[in-house]
Amino acid sequence: MSRLLSLLAACALLGACSSSSTSLHHYQLQGANQNKDANQQALFSRDHLQSEHLLRLSPIAVRGTLNNRAMVLKRSEHQVYSANYHFWADAPAHLLVTMAQSQLMQQLDKVMVVKGADVYAEQLQASFFQLDVNIEQFNGGLNNDAEIAGTWRLSKVDAKGKLHVLKIARFYHSQALAKDGYEALAKALSQAWQQALTEMSTDINALISNA
Amino acid sequence: MTKPAYIQAAARISPIWLIPLLALFVGAWMLLEYQLDKGQTIYIKMAHADGIIAGKTEIKVRSVKIGTVDAIRLANSRDHVIVRAQIDKHYDSLLSEDAKMWVVKPRIDETGVTGFSTLLSGVYIEFAPGESDKLVNRFDLLEEPALIGNDVKxxxxxxxxxxxxxxxxxxxxxxxxxxxxxxxxxxxxxxxxxxxxxxxxxxxxxxxxxxxxxxxxxxxxxxxxxxxxxxxxxxxxxxxxxxxxxxxxxxxxxxxxxxxxxxxxxxxxxxxxxxxQRFYDFDHYLIQFEQSIRGLREGAPVEYRGMRIGTVEQVPAEVLIDGAPAHFGDTSSAVPVLVRIEYGRLYRDTQQAREYWQSRVDGWLAEGLRASLKPGNLLTGAVYVDLDMYPDAEPAVLTQRGEYTVFPSTSSGISALANQLNDVLNKVKNLKVEQSLSQFEQTMANYEALAADMRTFINEPATRALPGDISKDMADISQSMRQFEQSMEQFEITMASFQTGSGMYQELQSTLQQVQRLMDELQPLSRGLNEQPNMLIFDKELPVDPTPRSKD
Structure with a gap:
């Protein structure tokens, strides 16, 4: 009997040592029509024969704490909070630029959108357009919403690599959370970013046509 | 009554002696076996035995051990070291006289880092077998690794x-x-x-x-x-x-x-x-210029109406004429310049070009072919030797001075103009206008002389050629600037290929992203440790995140 009691006591002690760890959660951005069906997929592909223009999407600059993988909530006008257990699946700058490429490709007819350093004017001996985006807000807001804000700049790079700025504009979009929780925040941020991209693509389309 | 003692003679050699005999036999057999198994002994001469340890340092061919160093000693002359090594029996045939040996140790040079593994294992001697059939047992150690292996074709x-x-x-x-x-x-x-x-x-x-x-x-x-x-x-x-x-x-x-x-x-x-420098078939000519040769450099072109036919070799020509330097002659103030007429520049078949030049040069001289200095580049002040026809030139032929043939020259271009101008100014200076009217006729005569000089000056082909020269120089300047611009563009492109998109850039970028990801993942932990330094020991957790709320 005493042997059984001592065994139980040992089990109890070992059990006390083990911790109840809180699990980590990872989220990603998702465009509205992304990866849905074959027709939509076709909108994301483009070859050089269909493309009249080339748009180079520069790496998106996301400021300070916002570019950490921890999701960010605004606590007051001047304070933000980085989550301990809720993370983006990749650096926000990468998630944003990936979604931007697919959305812009979908919304800009006859424009081939390429990311990062894939284009060199000197080697192509041709001009292209360049989009630079700067993100200043990418967080849960104070009004039960998700906020995204920043600036974008469209430039034309000539065959010699010289850059001519065509437009600089600010953007701000807010999207109310559909329900409580971080997943809803990730979804709301995706929608807000999509709205920003839609607005941007309208302007870019006009600028490229007139350039 | 006692029994008589029975005495039996003992064996002369005790069987116990078989044991040392057996030991001797085994020992001899082992020695024989050792001798038979032992490979060749070689001696390696080296400047110093840095890092080499007797009994430990190995000799390898393509990382396969073929022997071991077994003794190191200082040579009697004390200026080098003799290392003795035993080569395994199977590898005796590798010891050809043209084999190379060097010590493999960590080296850092422009080709990269080599021999890094020897930091822990110690140095070893790399052996590169040769191709000769003659075998030797004495080798010299190379200071540096052999660059080209004997088996490389x-x-x-x-x-x-x-x-x-x-x-x-x-x-x-x-x-x-x-x-x-x-x-x-x-x-x-x-x-x-x-x-x-x-x-x-x-x-x-x-x-x-x-x-x-x-x-x-x-x-x-x-x-x-x-x-x-x-x-x-x-x-x-x-x-x-x-x-x-x-x-x-x-x-x-x-x-x-x-x-x-x-x-x-x-x-x-x-x-x-x-x-x-690839024109090996040429003849030397000495050209004596009655003017300053400032701006003429060795290597400057010798041209005939814009076509290059030779090169300036010595400025001034350091030749001795009657034991004195030709450029400080007593009788002549001309500065000699040594040029090469390179026949390969005249025509691809140099033999044919040489025969053509030599057979025709006297005729050309009679028609007025002369050498002169022409400004090549106004920016640098460089001049070159130009051969051209001057029909009005005084008759001249090729002459011999010392061992060189002298090619006749004439003053031209800016220096000729300067000389003409100088003559005119001297004449103006010589005019004594303030003297009495009785000298008026003389003055008029002087004026006439001046007018005649001016006429000669204006009619001089060089004067007429002046605007042409200036426009050529301006064209040269603009061409130079264009070349410079093109070169800088090419330089920019070259530098760009080492920036964005290059292999090194991509690798760096990827490494930085990995470091960034690691830092992101460690950030909550470091923040937690900041807030609760004992969280790892006492299994504390970070505070639970506030939940983002919807309006509903």
């Missing part, structure tokens, strides 16, 4: 260089940017004052080395400022850092037959110099 050539920069052993030899060989030996010949290189060209690229091949030092950045203007050539960044030798065939030349191994070539300091 290719051909060896010699290069001699008088002006090019000194290159290291191991520097690459390139053909159109592709590495095809390297410098194997480099030696300064103090007697001839030139560098002698031995280069090894890997098979099958020895077929590229033909009679008309030129070799030049590819320094990566070549800036040339001469009478033809400014030219800048850039290569890749690695060549900019490491340099190298390039070889090639001049554009307008045929390659010619493939040369035999051991052929000697000249190594030039640049491609343009290599192009200039």
């Amino acid at each position: 290719g051909a060896r050539y010699k290069l001699s260089s008088r002006n090019a920069e000194v290159l290291d052993v191991g520097t690459g030899v390139y053909f159109k940017g592709y590495l095809i060989g390297q410098i194997e030996t480099a030696q300064f010949d103090w007697d001839q004052q030139l560098m002698r290189y031995g280069v090894f060209i890997n098979a099958p690229y020895e077929n590229l080395v033909t009679l008309n091949t030129i070799f030049w030092v590819q320094s990566g950045l070549e800036v040339n400022l001469d009478a033809d203007g400014i030219s800048i050539k850039t290569g890749s960044l690695s060549k900019l850092l490491k340099g190298g030798i390039s070889l090639g065939i001049p554009e307008d030349n045929s390659p010619g037959p493939v040369v035999k191994e051991g052929h000697t070539f000249s190594l030039s300091e640049s491609y343009s110099a290599a192009l200039e």
Whole structure:
């Protein structure tokens, strides 16, 4: 009997040592029509024969704490909070630029959108357009919403690599959370970013046509 | 009554002696076995035995152990070390007289880091077997690793260089940017004052080395400022850092037959110099200029109406005429310049060109062919030697001065104008207008002389050619600037290829992203440790995140 009691006591002690760890959660951005069906997929592909223009999407600059993988909530006008257990699946700058490429490709007819350093004017001996985006807000807001804000700049790079700025504009979009929780925040941020991209693509389309 | 004692003689040798006999036999057998198994003993001469340990340091061929160092001793002369090593029996046949040995130890040089593993294991001796059938047991240790293994196929050539920069052993030899060989030996010949290189060209690229091949030092950045203007050539960044030798065939030349191994070539300091130095069939001429030769440099072109036919070799010509330097002659104030008329520039078949030149030069001189100095580049003040027809020139023929043939010259261009102007001003100075009216007639005569001089001056072909010269110079300047601009654009492109998108850039970018990801993942932990330093020991957790709320 005493042997059984001592065994139980040992089990109890070992059990006390083990911790109840809180699990980590990872989220990603998702465009509205992304990866849905074959027709939509076709909108994301483009070859050089269909493309009249080339748009180079520069790496998106996301400021300070916002570019950490921890999701960010605004606590007051001047304070933000980085989550301990809720993370983006990749650096926000990468998630944003990936979604931007697919959305812009979908919304800009006859424009081939390429990311990062894939284009060199000197080697192509041709001009292209360049989009630079700067993100200043990418967080849960104070009004039960998700906020995204920043600036974008469209430039034309000539065959010699010289850059001519065509437009600089600010953007701000807010999207109310559909329900409580971080997943809803990730979804709301995706929608807000999509709205920003839609607005941007309208302007870019006009600028490229007139350039 | 006692029994009589029975005495039996004992055996003479005790059986116990069999044991030492057996031991002796076993010992002898082991010794014989050892001797039979033992391989060749070799002796290696080396400057010092740094890192080599008797009984431990191994001798390897392609990382396979073939023997071990078993003794190290200082030579009787005390200026080197003799290392004795035992080679395993199976490998005796490797000890050919042309085998090479060197110590493998950590080395850092332009080709990278080698021998890093010997940091922990200790140094070893690398053995590169040769091809000779003659076996030896004494070897000299190489200070540096053998660059070319005995089993590498290719051909060896010699290069001699008088002006090019000194290159290291191991520097690459390139053909159109592709590495095809390297410098194997480099030696300064103090007697001839030139560098002698031995280069090894890997098979099958020895077929590229033909009679008309030129070799030049590819320094990566070549800036040339001469009478033809400014030219800048850039290569890749690695060549900019490491340099190298390039070889090639001049554009307008045929390659010619493939040369035999051991052929000697000249190594030039640049491609343009290599192009200039390939005309081996020439004749020297001495040209005596009755004017300043300021701006004329060695290597300046000798042209006939814009076509290059030779090169200026010595300015001024350091020739002795009757034991005195020709450029400080007692009887003549002319400055001699030594030029080469290079027949390869006149026509591809140099023999034909030589015969043509020599048969016609006297006739051309009679028609007025003269040498003169012309400004080549106003920016640098460089001048060149120009041969042209001056029908009004005084008759002249080729003369002999010392060992050289003298080519007649004439003053022309700016110096001729300056001389004419000087004459005119002297005449003006000589006019004494303030003297009495009785000298009026004389003054008028002077004026007439002045007018005549002015007329000659204006009618002088050089005066008429002046606007042409100026426009040529302006065209030269603008061409130089255009060349400079093009060169800078090319340089920008070269630098760009080492920036965005290059392999190194991508690798760096990927590493930085990985570091960034790691930092992101460690951030909550570091923040938690900041807030609760004992969280790891007491299994504390970070505070639970506030939940983002919807309006509903």
